[in-house]
Amino acid sequence: xxxxEIEPRESPLIRACGVSLAYGDGDRVTYALSDVSLALPARGxxxxxxxxxxGKSSLLYLLSGLxxxxxxxxxxxxxxxxxxxxxxxTRLRRERFGFVxxxxxxxxxxxxxxxxxxxxxxxxxxxxxxxEDLFESLGIVGLAGKFPHHLSGGERQRVCIARAMISDPEVxxxxxxxxALDHANGHVVVDLLASYRDRGAVIVVTHxxxxxxxxxxxxxxxxGGLDE
Amino acid sequence: MDTAGRRMRSPEAxxxxxxxxxxxxILYFRRNPGRTLPVAFVIVVAVALxxxxxxxxxxxxLTVLTMYGYQRHFTVVTPRNAFTxxxxxxxxxxxxxxxxxTFTARPALTVVKTIFGKMPFVVFxxxxxxxxxxxxxxxxRLATGxxxxxxxxxxxxxxxxxxxxxxxxxxxxxxxxxxxxxSLIPMRxxxxxxxxxxxxxxxxxxxxxxxxxxxxxxxxxxxxxxxQRVLDAQLxxxxxxxxSRLWTYASLVRETQDALSSLYLIMNVVITIIIxxxxxxxxxxxxxxxxxxxxxxxTLAAIGYQRRGLLTRILAExxxxxxxxxxxxxxxxxxxxxxxxxxxxTPRGLLVNPFDLSAYRYTIPxxxxxxxxxxxxxxxxxxxxxxxxxxxxxx
Numbered sequence: 001x002x003x004x005e006i007e008p009r010e011s012p013l014i015r016a017c018g019v020s021l022a023y024g025d026g027d028r029v030t031y032a033l034s035d036v037s038l039a040l041p042a043r044g045x046x047x048x049x050x051x052x053x054x055g056k057s058s059l060l061y062l063l064s065g066l067x068x069x070x071x072x073x074x075x076x077x078x079x080x081x082x083x084x085x086x087x088x089x090t091r092l093r094r095e096r097f098g099f100v101x102x103x104x105x106x107x108x109x110x111x112x113x114x115x116x117x118x119x120x121x122x123x124x125x126x127x128x129x130x131x132e133d134l135f136e137s138l139g140i141v142g143l144a145g146k147f148p149h150h151l152s153g154g155e156r157q158r159v160c161i162a163r164a165m166i167s168d169p170e171v172x173x174x175x176x177x178x179x180a181l182d183h184a185n186g187h188v189v190v191d192l193l194a195s196y197r198d199r200g201a202v203i204v205v206t207h208x209x210x211x212x213x214x215x216x217x218x219x220x221x222x223x224g225g226l227d228e
Numbered sequence: 229m230d231t232a233g234r235r236m237r238s239p240e241a242x243x244x245x246x247x248x249x250x251x252x253x254i255l256y257f258r259r260n261p262g263r264t265l266p267v268a269f270v271i272v273v274a275v276a277l278x279x280x281x282x283x284x285x286x287x288x289x290l291t292v293l294t295m296y297g298y299q300r301h302f303t304v305v306t307p308r309n310a311f312t313x314x315x316x317x318x319x320x321x322x323x324x325x326x327x328x329x330t331f332t333a334r335p336a337l338t339v340v341k342t343i344f345g346k347m348p349f350v351v352f353x354x355x356x357x358x359x360x361x362x363x364x365x366x367x368x369r370l371a372t373g374x375x376x377x378x379x380x381x382x383x384x385x386x387x388x389x390x391x392x393x394x395x396x397x398x399x400x401x402x403x404x405x406x407x408x409x410x411s412l413i414p415m416r417x418x419x420x421x422x423x424x425x426x427x428x429x430x431x432x433x434x435x436x437x438x439x440x441x442x443x444x445x446x447x448x449x450x451x452x453x454x455x456q457r458v459l460d461a462q463l464x465x466x467x468x469x470x471x472s473r474l475w476t477y478a479s480l481v482r483e484t485q486d487a488l489s490s491l492y493l494i495m496n497v498v499i500t501i502i503i504x505x506x507x508x509x510x511x512x513x514x515x516x517x518x519x520x521x522x523x524x525x526x527t528l529a530a531i532g533y534q535r536r537g538l539l540t541r542i543l544a545e546x547x548x549x550x551x552x553x554x555x556x557x558x559x560x561x562x563x564x565x566x567x568x569x570x571x572x573x574t575p576r577g578l579l580v581n582p583f584d585l586s587a588y589r590y591t592i593p594x595x596x597x598x599x600x601x602x603x604x605x606x607x608x609x610x611x612x613x614x615x616x617x618x619x620x621x622x623x
Contacts, residue, residue, distance in 0.1 A: 103619070
């Protein structure tokens with residue numbers, strides 16, 4: 001496990017306490033996650049590493065509120081997700097989280113810029129300007145008016161990163177963001193995500209150790225649990 | 229940032245971009261014509277179909293009420309079991325305070341062609357003074373030719389009736405060998421009227437002399453249409469029905485509605501079936517397109533769009549599409565019917581009202597039902613939507 005130092009006095013932003021995630025019922029229950037506890041800082045580049053099926057994506061879904069744990073608790077700044085209804089969790093994702101998925105989910109009928117603006121907070125008059133800054137910093141300034149089917153995989157993933165960053169989220173969750181990219185593009189994408197570490201927490205789930213080589217902290221997972 | 233990028237950042241450019249939200253229905257329609265146009269097209273065709281069918285069926289009602297619309301302006305009492313109205317009844321009529329004028333009249337019968345066949349039409353035989361009074365009361369004026377001469381086999385008709393029968397001045401209107409426009413002595417067209425009311429006039433003396441079985445009725449006029457309605461109602465209560473028959477506009481409307489009630493019932497059933505069939509198919513088509521967009525909705529849900537918001541978006545898209553389809557369908561129907569009216573109906577003296585509002589009322593359930601069929605399945609699907617399952621499937 002790679003351990004860069006994280007400021008020890010900083011209180012965790014998100015905490016998972018003994019969370020499990022099971023699928024199926026009765027005798028056919030399969031645990032994707034089993035009794036995992038961890039704390040995520042408010043800033044930094046955090047990697048979640050592990051082989052396929054180790055439960056790293058499931059962990060990301062629980063931490064981001066995309067799924068509810070079968071048992072255990074996830075909380076943000078001391079507020080339990082289990083105390084929030086679906087609307088509150090969704091609002092949390094909209095206002096405080098950003099997402100980058102393995103497959104670049106973009107709306108095909110919107111341009112790159114419109115895809116990014118679709119994730120901007122409602123009524124945000126500065127969103128367009130911010131989006132242009134993001135396109136510039138992500139090196140895709142000439143792609144704003146292009147539709148997703150005219151973009152390469154790497155370009156699409158950069159648009160997804162811009163979309164994740166448009167609302168200045170406190171946490172960016174990235175689930176295997178480099179899996180569909182070649183090595184060079186993968187590194188560019190991870191570097192772009194890592195550049196956000198001073199503004200918030202970036203949680204990157206990957207099976208490629210190279211991608212989290214520069215992480216402030218890496219959680220290693222195996223068989224649905226944290227590999228201590 | 230390059231020059232183009234800097235240009236994008238000007239306040240004007242930023243404002244113009246903000247005008248349309250990326251997830252607005254308008255933008256979706258513009259960018260996805262392959263998905264929106266087929267649904268809109270079906271709505272347009274369905275609305276035009278239903279509205280045109282109802283308008284044509286309604287033209288029966290319109291035709292009857294227009295043809296016999298003169299009854300709004302005067303009432304006729306005819307005798308029963310006698311050739312003339314008896315003195316008691318005539319006295320009762322004259323004693324009504326709203327009666328402005330009365331005079332006698334004798335009928336001969338001709339026909340008017342309609343889309344549902346030939347309808348009988350009365351040629352009123354009246355005195356010269358009676359004819360002038362009636363013309364004035366009905367707001368008619370002589371457009372061509374002249375009024376029938378006293379005692380002569382002559383007829384003057386409304387121009388629409390002449391067009392309907394393809395008659396021109398000098399043509400025979402009633403003749404000995406006609407089954408539906410009989411007169412022993414041929415009666416020729418000598419004049420046509422223009423104005424809002426269809427009317428056919430001849431001289432009473434000629435009818436009396438040449439139609440030995442014709443009865444003599446009393447034409448009753450009030451000051452205006454409103455008084456006429458009141459007077460009709462009073463006469464309806466006071467006249468001895470066993471010895472007279474009262475011909476009023478109210479009874480015409482009632483009888484027309486009674487006669488057409490079965491037709492309207494059948495039309496309602498057929499239109500309901502058409503609406504549900506079209507709405508079901510169109511709704512399902514729209515639903516297929518919505519289902520194809522589940523990954524889009526899952527992505528939006530994952531990044532923080534509320535399900536209710538997504539559903540509202542679908543509702544807005546469907547409502548807008550249905551509204552546009554309905555509006556264009558209505559316009560298409562109006563254009564279609566105006567064309568039919570100008571090229572087919574009017575030259576034949578047939579009636580149709582392209583702006584018949586009741587026909588458009590029949591089409592309102594169409595977009596509503598299509599919306600219902602489109603939205604119900606997708607709303608159920610959205611309620612159970614698990615973004616993760618879609619994201620993992622695509623990964």
